[in-house]
Amino acid sequence: xxxxxxxxDSDGDxxxxxRGITQVADYFTEIGVDAIWLSPINKSPMADMGYxxxxxTEIDPLFGTMDDFDALVTKLRQIDxxxxxxxxxxxxxxxxxxxxxxxNRVSGYEDFYVWENGTTLPNGTHVPPNNWISVFSGSAWEWxxxxxxxxxxxxxxxxxxxxxxxxxxxxxxxxxxxxxxDKGVDGFRMDAVQQIYEDEAFxxxxxxxGTNGDTYNTQQHNYEMNQPETYTLLRExxxxxxxxVQQDGRPKAIFLEVYDTIPTTMKYYANGxxxxxxxxxxxxxxxxxxxxxxxDLKKIIDEWMTSMPNGCxxxxxxxxxxxxRVADRYGHEMIDSMNLLNGVLPGIKVxxxxxxxxxxxxxIRWDQTRDASGLKLGPDHYQEGSRDPERTPMQWDNTTxxxxxxNNTPWLPVNPNxxxxxxxxxxxAPASHLKVFQALARARKDPVLQRGDYNVYVPDxxxxxxxxxxxxxxxxxxxxxxxxxxxxxxxxxxxxxINMTVVVASVNSGLTIGTNLQSGSLNVSLRPKxxxxxxxxxxxxxxxxxxxxxxARLLxxxxxxxxxxxxFLFRSISVLRIE
Numbered sequence: 001x002x003x004x005x006x007x008x009d010s011d012g013d014x015x016x017x018x019r020g021i022t023q024v025a026d027y028f029t030e031i032g033v034d035a036i037w038l039s040p041i042n043k044s045p046m047a048d049m050g051y052x053x054x055x056x057t058e059i060d061p062l063f064g065t066m067d068d069f070d071a072l073v074t075k076l077r078q079i080d081x082x083x084x085x086x087x088x089x090x091x092x093x094x095x096x097x098x099x100x101x102x103x104n105r106v107s108g109y110e111d112f113y114v115w116e117n118g119t120t121l122p123n124g125t126h127v128p129p130n131n132w133i134s135v136f137s138g139s140a141w142e143w144x145x146x147x148x149x150x151x152x153x154x155x156x157x158x159x160x161x162x163x164x165x166x167x168x169x170x171x172x173x174x175x176x177x178x179x180x181x182d183k184g185v186d187g188f189r190m191d192a193v194q195q196i197y198e199d200e201a202f203x204x205x206x207x208x209x210g211t212n213g214d215t216y217n218t219q220q221h222n223y224e225m226n227q228p229e230t231y232t233l234l235r236e237x238x239x240x241x242x243x244x245v246q247q248d249g250r251p252k253a254i255f256l257e258v259y260d261t262i263p264t265t266m267k268y269y270a271n272g273x274x275x276x277x278x279x280x281x282x283x284x285x286x287x288x289x290x291x292x293x294x295x296d297l298k299k300i301i302d303e304w305m306t307s308m309p310n311g312c313x314x315x316x317x318x319x320x321x322x323x324x325r326v327a328d329r330y331g332h333e334m335i336d337s338m339n340l341l342n343g344v345l346p347g348i349k350v351x352x353x354x355x356x357x358x359x360x361x362x363x364i365r366w367d368q369t370r371d372a373s374g375l376k377l378g379p380d381h382y383q384e385g386s387r388d389p390e391r392t393p394m395q396w397d398n399t400t401x402x403x404x405x406x407n408n409t410p411w412l413p414v415n416p417n418x419x420x421x422x423x424x425x426x427x428x429a430p431a432s433h434l435k436v437f438q439a440l441a442r443a444r445k446d447p448v449l450q451r452g453d454y455n456v457y458v459p460d461x462x463x464x465x466x467x468x469x470x471x472x473x474x475x476x477x478x479x480x481x482x483x484x485x486x487x488x489x490x491x492x493x494x495x496x497x498i499n500m501t502v503v504v505a506s507v508n509s510g511l512t513i514g515t516n517l518q519s520g521s522l523n524v525s526l527r528p529k530x531x532x533x534x535x536x537x538x539x540x541x542x543x544x545x546x547x548x549x550x551x552a553r554l555l556x557x558x559x560x561x562x563x564x565x566x567x568f569l570f571r572s573i574s575v576l577r578i579e
Contacts, residue, residue: 001037001352003321004063005049006393006412009405016393016404018064022072024396027423028081031356031434032441035082037189037255039321041069042088045095047158048372049391050086051191052093056176073184082186084255089173090192091159098172099160103147111166114152116141116202126150131204132224136376137215140224154195154224156372164196164233177237181244187253187276188241193234193268194258197227226264238270238277245276252276255315259286262307269312280350281315284342285323290331294464294481298456301345301466305454314347319355325390326352328361333529336436336506337479340531343440344466344477346454354394357426358433361389362415370412388412397424431507439504439513443533448473459492467494474536476500480526490522496536497522504533 008020018041028036040050043058050060059066076083092098101109116129118141128141128150141150142157152161162169177188205219212218234256241252254277258265268279283300305314318338319326327335335358343349364386366379374386393410395418396403401410402418415421426432443449452470459465462482468475476493480486490497497519505511509530517524517534524532 001039001320001350003039003353003391004041005039006391006404007353008394008396009401009407009410012406014401014405014407014410015062017062018059018068018072022068022075025072025075025079025081029079030427031438032444033081033351035084035186036076037084038086040086040088045093045158047093048156049370051088052091052095052156052159053088054093054095054097056092056173057179069183077184082251083184084187084189084253085180085185086191087177087180087188088191089162090195091153091155091161094158094160103144105147108168111163112169114161114163114198115147115149116152118143118150130202131219132202133205133214133216133219135216136373139214152198155192161195161198164229165200170233170236174237174240177240178244181241181252186250187255189255189257189280190234190237191257193230193256194225194260196233197229198225199223199227226260226267231267234268234277235270241276254278255280258282262303266307266309269309278312278315280317282317284316284318284338285320289329290334292330292481293461294458294479295461297341297464298458301456305346314345315350316342316345316347317350318342319352319390320350321352321391322387323390325359325361326355327358328389331529332358332360333508334481335433336508337481337529337531339433339437340440340477340504340506340533341464341466341479343444344449344468344475344533346452346468349444352390356434356437357395357423358421359392359395360415360417360421362392362413364388364392364412368413395422397422433507436504436506440533443475443503443535446475446535447471448475448535455494457492457494462486463488463492465492465494467496474498474500475503476534477531478524478526478534479531480528483528485525485527487523487525489524490519493522499537500534501537502532503535506531 002021004018004021005016007016008024009016010019010023011017040053041059041063042050042053043055043060044050044053059069073083098109098112102112118129119127121127126143128139132140134140134153135155140152140154142153143150153159154161164170203223205221205223208218208220238254241254245252256268256277256279258268258279259282265279270277281304283304287300288296308314326338330338335355339355342351366382369375369382369386369388371386371388374382374388377385392412393402393404393414395415398419400406400408402414402422403424404410404414423434426434429435448468448470452468455467457465457467462480463486464479464481466477474496476496478488499519500517500522502511502513502515505513508527509532510527511532526532
C-alpha cells in the first residue's frame with residue numbers, strides 16, 4: 001500500500017505526488033512487489049486526507065494532473081506492476097457539486113444523499129432522527145438550515161452519506177468505476193463498504209453492555225452496517241470489473257475494507273467464478289500486539305483459513321494507514337518475523353509502505369497534527385486517535401527529509417531515526433530488514449509457497465512453526481517469540497527429518513543464508529524474537545508429508561493485489577500500499 005502524500009515528493013512542496021511515485025517505481029520490482037494500491041488521489045478538500053472526495057474523476061492538484069496519472073500507468077505497465085486505486089463509495093465531500101445540488105433540491109439530485117426530518121422541539125431545537133453515532137464520535141446526523149433537514153454522515157460532518165436507494169447514485173458511481181478501468185487501473189480497494197446501506201426505517205441502535213455514550217464503540221451498529229443490499233451492489237460492481245477483464249484480458253481484483261467478526265467478514269467473499277472481490281483480512285492487524293503468543297497467532301491463522309468459502313484466496317494484512325506500524329504493535333525486533341509470517345502463509349501478502357525497511361511510528365506534536373481523528377480530541381488527547389504517526393514520509397536515505405523531499409518541512413515530520421533506518425542504507429548493508437524482504441519475495445516464487453498445503457504448530461509457549469508442503473518439497477518457518485535463545489531439531493518440525501537449507505533469516509537471527517542443515521542432525525539455534533525460513537532439498541517425502549494439511553489456496557501472491565478465482569489470478573503478487 002502506497003500513501004501518495006508520504007511516498008515521494010517530486011516538486012519540493014513537502015507533499016508526495018504521482019510524479020514522485022513514477023520516479024521511484026523501479027523500487028517496487030527491486031523489492032519484489034507486483035502490485036501497488038494508492039490511497040485516494042481524487043480531488044478533495046482534504047478534511048479526511050482524501051477520503052472526502054469532491055470529484056471522483058479528477059486528480060487533486062496536490063498530487064499532480066491526469067497526465068501525471070497516465071504517465072504512472074504507462075511506467076507500471078512497462079515494469080509489469082499492477083495498479084489498484086482507492087474507491088470511496090459510502091460518502092462524498094460536502095463540497096461535491098452533487099451535495100450542493102441535493103441541498104438545493106435540484107431536479108434529479110433531491111435524494112442523492114440520506115435526508116431525514118427528525119423532530120423539532122417547541123423551543124426550536126432540532127432533534128436527529130435517531131441515536132446513531134459517527135465513527136468520529138457524536139451524532140451521525142447534521143442539520144442543514146438551507147434544506148431544513150438532517151443529513152446522515154457516518155464519518156465526518158464533511159462526509160455526507162450517498163443514498164444508494166436512488167438509482168441515479170448507483171449509476172453515477174458505477175460510471176466512476178468504469179472511468180478508471182478505462183484509464184488502465186487493475187482493480188480497486190473499496191473503502192468502508194459495510195456502511196454503504198442503512199436500514200431505511202432508521203431504528204435506534206442498542207448500546208454495548210447497556211452503556212450509553214457518544215463514541216462509536218458504545219453502540220452495536222446493527223442497522224447502519226452490513227445490510228443485505230450491500231452484498232448485491234458489490235456483486236454488480238464486480239460484474240463491471242469482470243467485463244473489463246473479458247475485454248482486455250488483464251487480471252483485475254476488488255479488495256474490500258471490512259472490519260468485523262470472521263462470520264460477517266466471510267459474507268463479503270464472492271463465490272461466483274465471475275466475481276473478483278474479497279475482504280481484507282485484518283486479524284493480524286487488529287488482534288495482535290507485543291503480548292501476542294504463538295498460540296494466539298495459530299488461532300488467528302486457522303480461524304481464517306477454515307472459515308473461508310471453498311475456492312477463495314486468503315490474504316494477510318499486517319499494516320495500513322489507520323493503525324500503528326508493525327514495528328510498534330509487535331515490537332521492532334519482530335518486524336522481520338511478522339514480514340516472514342505474512343509472506344509464508346497461503347495467499348496474498350499486503351504490506352504498508354515502509355514496513356519493508358522496518359519504519360516505526362513517529363511522535364507528532366499537537367501543532368504538527370493533521371489527522372481529523374486526532375484534531376477532534378484536542379491537545380490533551382489527540383494522540384489517542386491520531387493516525388499521523390504511521391503516515392510519516394518514506395525514509396529513502398539520510399539526506400534532507402530522508403530523501404522524501406527537498407523541502408526541510410514536509411507535511412508531516414520525518415522520524416528522527418531516518419539517518420540509520422532508510423532504504424539506501426539497508427540496500428547496501430550486509431544484512432537488513434529490506435534484504436530479508438527481498439529474499440522472502442524471491443522465495444515466494446517457489447511452487448511450494450504458491451501452491452503448497454500448510455500446517456501451523458506451537459511446540460511450546462514461545463515458538464510458532466509454519467510448514468508448507470508441495471510435491472514432496474517443504475518450507476519451514478520457525479519464529480522464536482520468547483525472551484531467550486531456543487534450539488530446534490527435527491522433532492520440533494513434527495518429525496520432518498530431511499536436509500534443509502536456510503533461505504531467509506531475520507536480521508537478529510545470526511544465521512547465514514545458504515547454510516545447509518543435514519538430516520539426522522538438524523539443529524537450529526534462534527535468538528529471542530528471531531526467525532528463519534528453511535527449505536528442503538530434493539529428498540523423499542516424509543511419511544507425515546500431507547497427513548494434517550489444511551485448506552491451502554492455489555495461489556500465494558507476494559503483494560497487495562490478486563484475483564481470487566479462475567485463470568485470472570495474479571501470479572506471485574506482492575503489493576505495497578502507498579497513500
